Amino acid sequence: MDDEFPSGDPRVTQVLRAAAGGDPQASRDLLPLVYDQLRRLARSRMRDTPPGNTLQPTALVHEAYLRLIGGQQVDWDGSAHFFGAAAEAMRQILIESVRRKASLKRGGDARRVGMDSDELQFGAEHEDVLEIDEALKHLEKEDERKAQIVKLRYFAGLKMEEIAAAMGLSLATIEREWRFARVVLYTRLKDSP
Secondary structure: OOOOOOOOOHHHHHHHHHHHOOOHHHHHHHHHHHHHHHHHHHHHHHOOOOOOOOOOHHHHHHHHHHHHHOOOOOOOOOHHHHHHHHHHHHHHHHHHHHHHHHHHOOOOOOOOOOEOOOOEOOOOOHHHHHHHHHHHHHHHHHOHHHHHHHHHHHHOOOOHHHHHHHHOOOHHHHHHHHHHHHHHHHHHHHHOO
16 A cells, blocks of 8 residues: 555555445454555554653554454445544543543643644653644534534544545635644643643
8 A cells, every 4th residue: 555545545445335334254354454544544653642652653553453343333425434433442542542541640720832833743641642633622513514624634633635635625725623622722731731
């Protein structure tokens, strides 16, 4: 599998549809098709986690895959839908990991979190990850579509064109909503205690 996000890979889409249709072989065939991309996605997400994280990319991939496939029938709307859901599952796993660690160690002053010109950045503190998660939850309540764009851009690593295709929106709309969502999240993070 190449380094590009396989949002249009017809093999993945075909296997996902077969798996959704109850084909047990399709579920077994899916992991080899998506594993390299999921591992790349996991490494990308973990690069931004706080120091001292003990979760490894392989474990993150396996846990996310089990959450996506394990025991439930999902009608995947193509590979972009699957990888978007995988990114969300990885985000939730990382947040849960940070919360577990934070519950073991309380105290210290909360730090403010900044954003660079294109992406959100996790800082070195556990509180940063949790603050970003809270800000994203608030954005989701205010505008679910903008929150989905942030998740696909930041957590799934999709390019703007891929997000537009996955969501069925124009590139101009995605870019405009991404800029707006970044400002909303930045403001919320800047104003957090």
